[in-house]
Amino acid sequence: MQLDNLQAQHQFHIRQRIRFMVNQYEVHSVAPDGSEGGLLAFAQQKRLAFKEQVTIYTDDSKQHPLLGFKARQRLDLAATYDVTDHAGNPIGLFRKDFAQSLLRSTWHVEQAGLPAVTGQERSMPVALVRRFVDSLSWLPYHFDFVAGGQPVFSVVKKWGLRDRYVVEIQHPQIDRRLVIAMAIALDALQGR
Numbered sequence: 001m002q003l004d005n006l007q008a009q010h011q012f013h014i015r016q017r018i019r020f021m022v023n024q025y026e027v028h029s030v031a032p033d034g035s036e037g038g039l040l041a042f043a044q045q046k047r048l049a050f051k052e053q054v055t056i057y058t059d060d061s062k063q064h065p066l067l068g069f070k071a072r073q074r075l076d077l078a079a080t081y082d083v084t085d086h087a088g089n090p091i092g093l094f095r096k097d098f099a100q101s102l103l104r105s106t107w108h109v110e111q112a113g114l115p116a117v118t119g120q121e122r123s124m125p126v127a128l129v130r131r132f133v134d135s136l137s138w139l140p141y142h143f144d145f146v147a148g149g150q151p152v153f154s155v156v157k158k159w160g161l162r163d164r165y166v167v168e169i170q171h172p173q174i175d176r177r178l179v180i181a182m183a184i185a186l187d188a189l190q191g192r
Contacts, residue, residue, distance in 0.1 A: 006176050014183055016163035025184050041066050045188045067177045083181045092178040111178055117152050119145035155183045163187055
């Protein structure tokens with residue numbers, strides 16, 4: 001997929017594939033009628049990895065890396081994750097705000113040339129229920145990412161046994177690869 005075509009996208013659908021010992025994610029475009037479009041990216045994450053690293057490919061053949069994210073530290077509750085392109089060049093970063101996340105998950109996203117972006121679960125009651133009832137991992141949630149009070153993007157987990165997400169992008173300059181990395185990280189890292 002050409003980077004310009006990816007950057008033109010304003011919405012993605014992300015689905016988790018259920019596999020033994022790995023989490024896999026498919027990122028799809030959205031067709032004009034709102035249905036799932038073509039595959040834009042594919043990610044695979046090893047479960048229980050000591051130092052978190054996820055590579056996101058152009059498709060499920062895993063032949064051509066598109067981007068990746070990697071934790072700077074091992075086992076850090078407020079780890080910073082660097083997001084890089086296929087050649088290792090920086091795109092941006094994201095990090096969990098551990099203190100604020102005790103009640104409601106909060107993430108910070110940074111990209112050169114843009115103001116700092118903060119994402120937080122919209123509903124405090126849903127956030128609290130998710131913390132204290134582990135068996136409710138299927139419960140939907142909604143993250144709003146804003147900068148200076150203006151919406152940048154949102155990630156909505158839909159109802160269902162299999163994790164599905166709708167990602168809406170409002171800010172034209174945010175790198176879609178950074179948005180994809182953050183959306184996948186919400187599923188892959190949220191319980192940590």
